[in-house]
Amino acid sequence: MNDIAAAALPHEDVKKRCSTCSLRHLCLPLGLDQDDIKRLDEVITQRRKVSAGQHLFRVGDAFRSLAAVRAGFFKVYELGADGREQVTGFQTEGELLGLDAISGGVHRGNALALVDAEVCVIPFDRFEDLLTGLPGLQRRFHAILSASIVTSQTLMMMLGTMRAEHRLAAFLLDLSTRLGARGRSPTLLQLPMSREDIGNYLGLKLETVSRVFSQFRREGLVAVAGRAIEILDIDRLRALVSGVLRR
Amino acid sequence: MNDIAAAALPHEDVKKRCSTCSLRHLCLPLGLDQDDIKRLDEVITQRRKVSAGQHLFRVGDAFRSLAAVRAGFFKVYELGADGREQVTGFQTEGELLGLDAISGGVHRGNALALVDAEVCVIPFDRFEDLLTGLPGLQRRFHAILSASIVTSQTLMMMLGTMRAEHRLAAFLLDLSTRLGARGRSPTLLQLPMSREDIGNYLGLKLETVSRVFSQFRREGLVAVAGRAIEILDIDRLRALVSGVLRR
DNA sequence: ATCTGACCTTGACGAAGATCAAAACATACC
DNA sequence: GGTATGTTTTGATCTTCGTCAAGGTCAGAT
DSSP, rough: OOOHHSSSOOHHHHHGGGGTTTTTTTTTTTOOOOHHHHHHHHHHHEEEEOOOOOOOEEEEBBOOOOEEEEEEEEEEEEETTTOOEEEEEEEEEEEOOOOGGTSBBBOEEEEEEESSHHHHHHEEEHHHHHHHHHHHHHHHHHHHHHHHHHHHHHHHHHHOOOOHHHHHHHHHHHHHHHHHHHHSSEEEEEEOOOOHHHHHHHHOOHHHHHHHHHHHHHTTSSSEEEEEEESSSSHHHHHHHTTOOOO | OHHHHHHHHOOOHHHGGGOTTTTTTSSSOOOOHHHHHHHHHOOOOOOEEOOOTTTEOOOBBBBEEEEEEESEEEEEEEOOSSSSSEEEEEEEOEEEGGGGTTTSOOOSSSSEEEEEEEEEEHHHHHHHHHHHHHHHHHHHHHHHHHHHHHHHHHHHHHHHHHHHHHHHHHEEEEEEHHHHTTTSSEEEEEOOSSSHHHHHTOOOHHHHHHHHHHHHHHHTEEEETEEEEESSSSHHHHHHHTSSSSO
């Protein structure tokens, strides 16, 4: 292979650019102009595949890069002093992993691929350097960090004030919205996580999650077939979350 | 008054600079060199007093500035669709308010002064401009945002997995640490918030908070006199949180 | 085809914490 | 001082969810 051939971008690489990525309206590049995205392309050059059941990172791993989910689904969870597990989030396409490790330089959670997944690697040092020259990207990054705080607070609200049925309803609606924004069906959900993972995320036991699913099924809110969930009455689910329906 | 006199900084203003602020080792300036802090001083020029019982901002207020708590104590809380309240945090000296409003441009929570308080106003546009020229400050700001995510996740863990006594113990220890870092007694706590606020923060009812306080008192962990709390056995409190003491 | 293991559902029971109620206590205001 | 008002403590009871246990379903391995 001669130099010119080596310099030419193989087909693979073209697809790996933010500029042409199908997720660019959801991910980091949202709202940036073409020039800024080109600069991003120079920094985000690496992709990494993570098979289902594999960890992308674990607690204590040194933090060098953020990861943007390109495909698949991750769960991020922490282990308490005595082994209690708390799932802090489920991340999918266009969402960032590792934000909590920026302070401290060490990963605080474990990121496990629930299905075969792929992430774009964002070397953080180079990324921070890039930010100083690109005010648009800086604003976008701060917005992402801030949105991540908002997400946590919403979950805190759920854990602190809601009953089991409200939590599960809110969970399904959130998932529905996020999948819808990614061009998937907002009513036909193929859950990548187990009842136990859901319960852990919502502060419930898996039996309770299962019971509430059954209750929703009896009430005609959803159809349940294992991890395949169909939302049948989204308005009533919404009413449940906003507390209009007390029972 | 002549020009020179006008240009000279009145005594008041000298005290209002980050460079000389007694909280600079806790607040935004942490880890910055003198030159960077001087640049901060140019942007953070305004202070605002907030009396006990007053709001610094409310849900829906336009977001223009972050606020750094200079003195006093705030509670930040959100109201759910049906009026459920969830306290998302208690902020004191050196801590920032309004981070969750960066994305969205609108405040997500209500910030209420629990005692007479004062904040330094950080106009966000000018602050973001400043960041692009000061990599050190940028790193510090990202660390603060990231740390805020970590704090939320810690609380999520508490709400999701811990029992009432563990939550209250963790709350007291957190407060003790933060007050200690601010040169106050880490064992003699004067709580600025009501039992209801504490309960709301921890996902408990005020009666439960009161009962757990009484239980701790009977067990010799703390002395309780209304809102004045003395931690008597910090080691046992710590053991409780880390799950060593199951009962 | 059947065995195996992981995951899900359902039931019975118990415990933690919420709710309801009343009294004690503190604080500010006449 | 005495009264009104808000906060905290404590008790009795009820609800929700967790725990324990058994059985069912499904996919992949043998």
